[in-house]
Amino acid sequence: MSCTCPTHDLPPPPPGYRRNQKLMAAPMRWMGLSCRRHATLSALRLARPLTALETVQLHLHGWMCGMCRRVPDQFDRIARLFQAADEAGLLGEVAPPDPAVREAWRARLREIGG
Amino acid sequence: MASPPPFDIDDLMGHADALYAFAMTRMRDHHHAQELVQDTLVAAWKKRDGFDGRSALRTWLIGILRHKILDFHRSSARTPTLQAASRTPGDNPDERDPLDLLFDARGSWKVDPNAGLDFLAEAPTEAIHRSDILEWLRHCIAELPARWRVLFTARELDHAEMAEAAALAEVKTTSAPVLLTRARHQLRACLQSFGIRPR
Incomplete structure (x- = not known):
């Protein structure tokens, strides 16, 4: 990832989750119900409709795993956050254009007149 | 008059x-x-x-x-934002699947997926007026690999059809959902990182 968001900054999951995964990760993965699969489907459902099997996998895992339950909602909220910032014209870079560029724009508008 | x-x-x-x-x-x-x-x-x-x-x-x-x-x-002749990007998925090291960093080989979380995202509970129209959150959003979207960013903005912000968004990003329509999914995960991890350790 190029993002300057190193995941080593992120805390590990709680011990209870890790203990549970020692037992359950392999069979869950075999059934297509791993946490990774759930996270993938949580985001994928925003890109295309899920198949019936994928929908079952998503909801079944969300029902069983408290750690993952909020992940689909997190993706929804993140999307809404970006949309709101974009619609307000706030998402771009902070640095405004060079004053000379702004002046050129203004001059062009005056040139057209009105 | x-x-x-x-x-x-x-x-x-x-x-x-x-x-x-x-x-x-x-x-x-x-x-x-x-x-x-x-x-x-x-x-x-x-x-x-x-x-x-x-x-x-x-x-x-x-x-x-x-x-x-x-x-x-x-305009196919003018795609400067993408010219430097690899045309083959996977060849570009920037486009590695962020899930590989978030999950272990068994498919279990390596990080707490819920830490640092409390700010998502705020109403979006209010949250975007918090300077810290706005800065995180700007940073995280700017850090996306070029093709992912074009895909995400076209699809999510400009509401383009998937085929059109894929064409803009110069990716196959069939691989666009996967790349969009990676983009969403990278954005999520980036925001989470800021939420845990604001800077």
């Missing part, structure tokens, strides 16, 4: 910085962003009598700019 124009040059220029910021979200080359903003201002000025005031002036201007950006990307 002719009605007065709905806005003047100063009104238009009052939105110029926001338009430029909007354009810069979608293209890294600031020269092209400047060119598109100028085109937008000129088009708005020429069509000012057609502005009926039903929407805010900025909303109207952003609508014009949004179309100009899509037209720009559609």
Whole structure:
């Protein structure tokens, strides 16, 4: 990832989750119900409709795993956050254009007149 | 008697910085962003009598700019934001699947997926006016690999059809959902990192 968001900054999951995964990760993965699969489907459902099997996998895992339950909602909220910032014209870079560029724009508008 | 124009040059220029910021979200080359903003201002000025005031002036201007950006990307001869990117998925080290860093080989979380995301509970229209959150959003979207960013902005922000978004990003329509999914995971991890350790 190029993002300057190193995941080593992120805390590990709680011990209870890790203990549970020692037992359950392999069979869950075999059934297509791993946490990774759930996270993938949580985001994928925003890109295309899920198949019936994928929908079952998503909801079944969300029902069983408290750690993952909020992940689909997190993706929804993140999307809404970006949309709101974009619609307000706030998402771009902070640095405004060079004053000379702004002046050129203004001059062009005056040139057209009105 | 002719009605007065709905806005003047100063009104238009009052939105110029926001338009430029909007354009810069979608293209890294600031020269092209400047060119598109100028085109937008000129088009708005020429069509000012057609502005009926039903929407805010900025909303109207952003609508014009949004179309100009899509037209720009559609022009196959002019895709400067993507020229440096690999055309083959997986070849570009920037486009590695972020899930590989978040999950172990068994498919279990290596990180707590719920830490640092409490700010998502705030209403989006209020959260975007928090300078820290706005800075995180700007940073995280700017850090996306070029093709992912074009895909995400076209699909999520400009509401383009998947086939069109894929064409803009120069990826196959069939692989676009996967790349979008990776983009969403990278954005999520980036925001989470900021949420845990604001800087």
